[in-house]
Amino acid sequence: MNSTLITNAQIVYPGKKIALGQLLLTAGRIAAIDPAPAAIPAGTTRIDAGGRCLTPGLIDLHTHGIGHHLYEASPKDLLAGLAFAARFGTTGVLPTLYRIMNRPSLPLLATLSQTLDQVRGVSVPGWHLEGPFLKLPGAGADTIPGDVGLLNEVLAATGGRTRAMSISPDTPNIIPVIERLVEEAIVPFITHTHASTEETERAIDAGARHATHFYNVFPIPAVTEPGVRPCGAVEAILADPRCAVDFICDGVHVPPVAVRAALAAKGHAGVILITDSNIGAGLPDGIYPTTFGFPVKVSAGNAARIHDPANKNHGGLAGSALTMNVGIANLHRWLKIPSEQIWAMGTANPARLMGLATKGVIAVGADADVVLWNADFTATHTWVAGELVYTAS
Numbered sequence: 277m278n279s280t281l282i283t284n285a286q287i288v289y290p291g292k293k294i295a296l297g298q299l300l301l302t303a304g305r306i307a308a309i310d311p312a313p314a315a316i317p318a319g320t321t322r323i324d325a326g327g328r329c330l331t332p333g334l335i336d337l338h339t340h341g342i343g344h345h346l347y348e349a350s351p352k353d354l355l356a357g358l359a360f361a362a363r364f365g366t367t368g369v370l371p372t373l374y375r376i377m378n379r380p381s382l383p384l385l386a387t388l389s390q391t392l393d394q395v396r397g398v399s400v401p402g403w404h405l406e407g408p409f410l411k412l413p414g415a416g417a418d419t420i421p422g423d424v425g426l427l428n429e430v431l432a433a434t435g436g437r438t439r440a441m442s443i444s445p446d447t448p449n450i451i452p453v454i455e456r457l458v459e460e461a462i463v464p465f466i467t468h469t470h471a472s473t474e475e476t477e478r479a480i481d482a483g484a485r486h487a488t489h490f491y492n493v494f495p496i497p498a499v500t501e502p503g504v505r506p507c508g509a510v511e512a513i514l515a516d517p518r519c520a521v522d523f524i525c526d527g528v529h530v531p532p533v534a535v536r537a538a539l540a541a542k543g544h545a546g547v548i549l550i551t552d553s554n555i556g557a558g559l560p561d562g563i564y565p566t567t568f569g570f571p572v573k574v575s576a577g578n579a580a581r582i583h584d585p586a587n588k589n590h591g592g593l594a595g596s597a598l599t600m601n602v603g604i605a606n607l608h609r610w611l612k613i614p615s616e617q618i619w620a621m622g623t624a625n626p627a628r629l630m631g632l633a634t635k636g637v638i639a640v641g642a643d644a645d646v647v648l649w650n651a652d653f654t655a656t657h658t659w660v661a662g663e664l665v666y667t668a669s
């Protein structure tokens with residue numbers, strides 16, 4: 277039985293505290309915290325953390341790709357992209373699909389779903405399907421009315437591997453879709469919407485429990501009465517304690533004040549970090565080819581941008597190049613709250629939303645998905661199910 281003892285670590289208990297201690301990982305689980313010497317199996321690998329932070333691994337609920345890979349492009353891209361996650365301290369991913377939830381693409385969706393069984397080195401609880409029942413296209417997402425028949429075909433193609441689906445409250449016939457998702461224990465996320473407050477509340481009443489890339493593709497409602505600031509989906513979601521929110525924390529997609537406003541409304545447990553990452557994320561500064569019809573330019577502290585002088589959208593946003601660890605670093609700069617509450621936004625909070633009881637926490641019996649960090653939020657060691665899957669050289 278494979279055991280690892282991590283000593284001399286500042287252990288982060290997300291949302292709770294940080295305390296110096298030791299963690300014993302055995303057979304894929306956290307076997308003990310500060311074990312007595314007699315409880316440490318013979319042959320245990322010892323790693324001195326040197327006072328570094330040890331946290332549960334980061335969990336990304338919304339990411340379309342990373343490095344050179346778009347997850348939905350092919351099984352090869354899916355596996356190669358997911359293999360890139362651990363170096364950023366990400367141990368859990370809901371790969372997010374957005375253009376293949378239609379009848380012609382169902383065979384590809386089924387093939388990709390079966391490919392998830394081959395993933396190693398990162399935990400994939402299942403898909404996040406961003407669409408197809410969305411109102412506003414954003415970066416090319418499908419926008420079709422709610423259709424429970426198509427939904428059933430999509431869910432069948434994924435073979436029970438769908439964990440979240442993004443919908444818009446203002447899409448026609450969306451309530452039966454939300455109800456069907458709830459029946460299947462799939463978490464409905466709200467996004468890509470200019471819903472009214474009433475439409476948003478109806479979606480939450482039906483079971484929507486989260487808003488993803490909050491503020492992005494949530495346009496401001498039109499002013500109909502001079503002097504009266506209109507309210508819409510953003511205000512309805514902020515006001516409803518049943519709903520959590522997530523943000524692309526790259527400093528480009530959302531101003532930090534929006535994250536602080538959500539923190540004031542929801543508390544730290546109701547705010548989640550995502551990347552919404554795409555081709556270019558995690559790569560050095562440069563210009564990279566994509567399958568979108570244009571190359572993207574990635575530069576430090578910025579998003580991926582369209583790099584094609586002949587394209588009228590040259591220089592425009594082409595998705596996020598954020599990695600989870602950089603998002604955590606940004607949140608530490610933006611928010612004046614205890615560090616353990618910030619770490620929760622990338623660990624315990626997404627796990628709780630998705631009902632992953634053994635993830636995102638440091639507790640005996642929890643999954644041994646943990647990460648050791650340098651002070652600059654780069655990962656030095658990443659373990660998934662107790663296996664060391666990444667070490668900084």
Ligand SMILES: [Zn+2]
Nearest residue numbers: 406414415489
């Ligand atoms: Zn989107």
